[in-house]
Amino acid sequence: MYPQLILDLDAIGCATQTLAQRLLSCGIELVGVTKAVDGEPAVGRAMLEAGCAGLADSRLPALVRLAAHALAPLTLLRAPQPHEVVTAALIADRVLLCDPAAAAELGRHAPGLPVELLLTVDLGDRREGVLPAQAGEAARRLAALPGTTLAGISVNFACLSGQLPSVALFREAEGVLAAVAEAAAIDTPLLSLGGSCCLQCLDGFEPRFRTEIRSGGGPLYGYDFVSGAALEGLERFDPVLTATVLESFFKPPAPPGAAGRDAFGHVPDTALPQEPAWHALVAVGRRDCEPQGLRPLLDGAWIAGMTSDVGVLITPHELRPGDTVDFAVDYDALVRAVTSPYVTQRYATRAAAGEPRPGVGQVPATGGEPAARPDRRPDDPIEEDM
Numbered sequence: 001m002y003p004q005l006i007l008d009l010d011a012i013g014c015a016t017q018t019l020a021q022r023l024l025s026c027g028i029e030l031v032g033v034t035k036a037v038d039g040e041p042a043v044g045r046a047m048l049e050a051g052c053a054g055l056a057d058s059r060l061p062a063l064v065r066l067a068a069h070a071l072a073p074l075t076l077l078r079a080p081q082p083h084e085v086v087t088a089a090l091i092a093d094r095v096l097l098c099d100p101a102a103a104a105e106l107g108r109h110a111p112g113l114p115v116e117l118l119l120t121v122d123l124g125d126r127r128e129g130v131l132p133a134q135a136g137e138a139a140r141r142l143a144a145l146p147g148t149t150l151a152g153i154s155v156n157f158a159c160l161s162g163q164l165p166s167v168a169l170f171r172e173a174e175g176v177l178a179a180v181a182e183a184a185a186i187d188t189p190l191l192s193l194g195g196s197c198c199l200q201c202l203d204g205f206e207p208r209f210r211t212e213i214r215s216g217g218g219p220l221y222g223y224d225f226v227s228g229a230a231l232e233g234l235e236r237f238d239p240v241l242t243a244t245v246l247e248s249f250f251k252p253p254a255p256p257g258a259a260g261r262d263a264f265g266h267v268p269d270t271a272l273p274q275e276p277a278w279h280a281l282v283a284v285g286r287r288d289c290e291p292q293g294l295r296p297l298l299d300g301a302w303i304a305g306m307t308s309d310v311g312v313l314i315t316p317h318e319l320r321p322g323d324t325v326d327f328a329v330d331y332d333a334l335v336r337a338v339t340s341p342y343v344t345q346r347y348a349t350r351a352a353a354g355e356p357r358p359g360v361g362q363v364p365a366t367g368g369e370p371a372a373r374p375d376r377r378p379d380d381p382i383e384e385d386m
Contacts, residue, residue: 013050016219020051029053033216041069042347107147118154127160136183143184152190197226238328243284245323270305285309293333297326
């Protein structure tokens, strides 16, 4: 049934293994972030089997899915909401937060072993966490709570403000961690670095403490969307979304005249051709996917625009109703596609298919996008910690 999303578990495992081995040679562990696939157990299992030290997700229901398949250890990347505290205490091995009240509730509901905490520290991205100067006092308060244990700190990059990671910032984080460890009497403190972008900034960094990097884009794509470059030793591979053609007509350019906002109340974001061309209507829309994150794998085609339920594809030749078109799916489009009830999902392996890798949209490390609308920059920065 279409639209259908295909993810290649073999490619994910291969990329994860390469990254995990590279990091271990530097004394760093890899934690696989599954939020782009909504905690899909097949992906989580592939990450763990390939060398991830654990899995992480920002949504508690995603962790529940992973736990139901006995996948562990699990890290909750976002502080639980009040109604989530009981479940978080039962499911999550670790929680990233800075609020003592939320931590106290977690401890109160911890079923046996204490819940491990990582104090979130804001080094400049301005998304979450206490400022470095506040970290010592926050750590003392967290360390005094029953039912929990403070293990270290978590920092994040390239999310809200786009602050890029660097060795200098890693060193600053280590300084904060040293102060936190002293204030809270932590014997072997942990530094948790968030974002696949950190994987590109490790030259010259020798960790002083136990260190991990949380990454989803690396294992899922072999690619860093922040820098717009393939990760060392890897070739970018994209999930593929297949959609059905509903109609195809050769049309002239849109007529001139007054134009207003679209049905969403926005200025239309379109790339309509300025000369006659084939316009194919495909059965995938904004409810299913982020259009800026789709790249047609049909040579010479581009997305002219999308409404809530359908997309318009400019094609080099006529397509017929019932034909299908494949799209490479960027990280931002993947996040939406996996949560759409109208998109079916298939997690493929070579062994299951009995053939080489399925039609996954490989992109050379040097660039060469499969296809793109004319005004689309192929690697616009998007939220990290992925």
